[in-house]
Amino acid sequence: MLDQLRVVLFRPKYPENIGSVARACLNMGVSDLVIVDPYNFNMDKALPLATAHARHVLETAPIVDTLEQAVDGCTAVYGTTARTGGWRKGIMNPDALAGVVDERLRGGGRVAVVFGPEDKGLTNEETSICSGLMTIPTSREGTSLNLAQAVVVVLYECFKRSLDAPFVPDGPPEERPTTVQEQATLFDNLQETLLAIDFLKDDNPDYWMLPVRRFFSKINLRRNEFNLLMGVCRQVKWFVNAYGPDKKNADK
């Protein structure tokens, strides 16, 4: 049931933690582990912690350079964070995340959960790719969880949820969930379009796009809806080109 769930370790610092994560993945029925740009990776240090049982999970885990590569083909990406300030609102607990992940998996999606480096966690740059963020509740006295322990708590919640009811894929292929790449294409297109009609400010469009991205992240966008929205963008841009002022920024 969790075979469409991917665990992504972003720049992990300690090979031992990677081994422990592989074991936790096996315990909870996850075999899709991807490691991004690890620090001083050393298979000899990682393997004993994975134990013989989870050796294959560790040995088959791809090591890639970027987070974008790591979430390739996924339909939703969730980030984990211990920092809950700033724009990081609406952060889920593992329970809520498990509900969302379960719904997406049952809808035929492939979901990635991303864990940041042990010391710093994910930065805003990395979380911007995420459809949602999650934090594990802790005591105030000890807010920093070990990486592998954070992974096992999250996967345990997802595994528990997956046991609740049998898996029933739904919907025809044209209604399949969109991949993160498709969503990125749509966001770029939306941004261009909203800039073209002067809805977004030229000075910092990425910032003004955040609420738009957040809105779409909450929706489990399907391929037919993606096609529809891309079509709307195309039409708006055609309209601006055909009828808009030639130098539309001159009179600002």
Add this chain to the structure above:
Amino acid sequence: MLDQLRVVLFRPKYPENIGSVARACLNMGVSDLVIVDPYNFNMDKALPLATAHARHVLETAPIVDTLEQAVDGCTAVYGTTARTGGWRKGIMNPDALAGVVDERLRGGGRVAVVFGPEDKGLTNEETSICSGLMTIPTSREGTSLNLAQAVVVVLYECFKRSLDAPFVPDGPPEERPTTVQEQATLFDNLQETLLAIDFLKDDNPDYWMLPVRRFFSKINLRRNEFNLLMGVCRQVKWFVNAYGPDKKNADK
């Protein structure tokens, strides 16, 4: 809220795991850690895994010789197991355990959760002291969880539950929960009494007592109820002495 929850590690083999457990305890607001007869304990190996934050949890954890000493003063003891065969029925998942623990803690009890050695887990001898058993659901491919990861999953469930509602202690002192020692005294007394009236077989009374123990383990026995039951036992034994056959086993 979890300051009346005790984590007991029974004969842990790896000091690193003990350190990781101390960190997990701190993360989830538990500071009462007791270690029973550890194998080759080495503080230098355990401390780095505890991190500086949880150093005090590890350094103040008593090291004792027996499980009985470790659960001294507790009102309920729960064992963790990966083995679910034999008489080990009615085993809870962590969710259910958290509910039971929460109820006991809110009732003013002190609860111990016992984790066995990494390789073998708790034997029937050790689980016989337990009011209930718990197992963490896992994938069939990987049923063996790392010790500290098992601890963090269990404590996470308990911590989550403790956040649900504020703590309200209930009842007057005479209704305080009974300690494990009091329960053991009661069980011994019940066994003597049931033997005296030939309810239990002489050949293996411990075995025949199991269902009785299980029945009472489910009840959060209070001190006034303990007094009542002890009084009933006393009266039955007085009756047998006063009116029973002089050599009651002779005619068997």
